[in-house]
Amino acid sequence: MNGNHPVLQYFSPDLFCASIQATAKRDVLRELVAVASAAGGVRGPELLLEMLERRESLGSTGIGKGVAIPHGRSLAVIRMRVVFAIARKGLDFDAVDGKPVKLFFLIVAPPQDKKNEYLPLLGRIAELVQEKKARDRLLKVETYEQLQAVMEDVLGGE
Amino acid sequence: MENDALKDKLDALFRLQDLDIMIRELKDPPTKGTEEKMGFSVAHLEKLQLARTRLAERIPALDLRLYERISRHFTHAIVSVENRICLGCFMGLPTSAVSLRTEPGMVRLCENCGRILYWLDY
Numbered sequence: 113m114n115g116n117h118p119v120l121q122y123f124s125p126d127l128f129c130a131s132i133q134a135t136a137k138r139d140v141l142r143e144l145v146a147v148a149s150a151a152g153g154v155r156g157p158e159l160l161l162e163m164l165e166r167r168e169s170l171g172s173t174g175i176g177k178g179v180a181i182p183h184g185r186s187l188a189v190i191r192m193r194v195v196f197a198i199a200r201k202g203l204d205f206d207a208v209d210g211k212p213v214k215l216f217f218l219i220v221a222p223p224q225d226k227k228n229e230y231l232p233l234l235g236r237i238a239e240l241v242q243e244k245k246a247r248d249r250l251l252k253v254e255t256y257e258q259l260q261a262v263m264e265d266v267l268g269g270e
Numbered sequence: 271m272e273n274d275a276l277k278d279k280l281d282a283l284f285r286l287q288d289l290d291i292m293i294r295e296l297k298d299p300p301t302k303g304t305e306e307k308m309g310f311s312v313a314h315l316e317k318l319q320l321a322r323t324r325l326a327e328r329i330p331a332l333d334l335r336l337y338e339r340i341s342r343h344f345t346h347a348i349v350s351v352e353n354r355i356c357l358g359c360f361m362g363l364p365t366s367a368v369s370l371r372t373e374p375g376m377v378r379l380c381e382n383c384g385r386i387l388y389w390l391d392y
């Protein structure tokens with residue numbers, strides 16, 4: 113199912129959430145972890161949630177412009193994964209610009225990262241959401257296939 | 271019940287290592303400043319340090335010493351085991367070690383590399 117772009121290997125249909133149910137920050141993290149956990153890349157979801165909450169205490173991963181990228185490494189993660197989720201109405205995530213967040217990318221990785229893929233992936237996602245065109249297109253996504261197509265397009269021929 | 275106690279013990283060390291990894295990546299070159307450059311807020315490192323101190327205080331001294339000692343030799347003191355393979359050194363674990371994992375209250379170490387083993391099926 114995955115597309116050709118190397119970044120898409122960390123996405124999958126079961127890591128896609130077209131509409132977040134949660135309305136509060138803590139609940140969103142819990143919901144995103146539940147998606148990752150159900151997809152099978154995680155053991156000890158509570159331990160993973162705790163790590164993500166600690167990361168938020170360092171400073172919100174809501175990087176502004178309606179986007180949040182909660183992330184971190186944990187022994188609770190078996191394989192690097194990206195959960196993509198949309199909060200259609202937007203929600204308060206203590207974002208740096210104070211604006212509600214609609215687009216979420218949860219990026220989780222195991223402690224060992226032999227090929228050193230985690231930080232470059234985090235950087236690439238953080239970079240691509242800076243483009244208004246990319247954000248607007250991602251907000252319109254309703255299916256995993258659409259996400260895949262948009263990501264292929266905005267990531268370009270890297 | 272004794273296995274629950276071991277799980278609690280390992281989970282506490284697990285949390286400590288997750289926190290140590292986060293703090294290390296924020297402080298150590300070559301990753302220092304990386305998240306900030308990406309646009310993430312890392313304003314409250316002191317909160318992580320405080321959480322680390324509090325968590326360490328709750329871990330029995332012997333376990334903490336073991337973790338700290340192994341951490342001096344390896345980037346990750348705790349590693350998971352998958353299909354009887356230690357994911358620290360990638361050596362297969364003997365069947366005896368696998369069956370010993372249920373020994374009450376004992377934190378198991380990899381016989382090959384000496385790292386603390388975290389079993390998937392606890």
Ligand SMILES: [Zn+2]
Binds near residue numbers: 357358359361382383
């Ligand atoms: Zn080993």
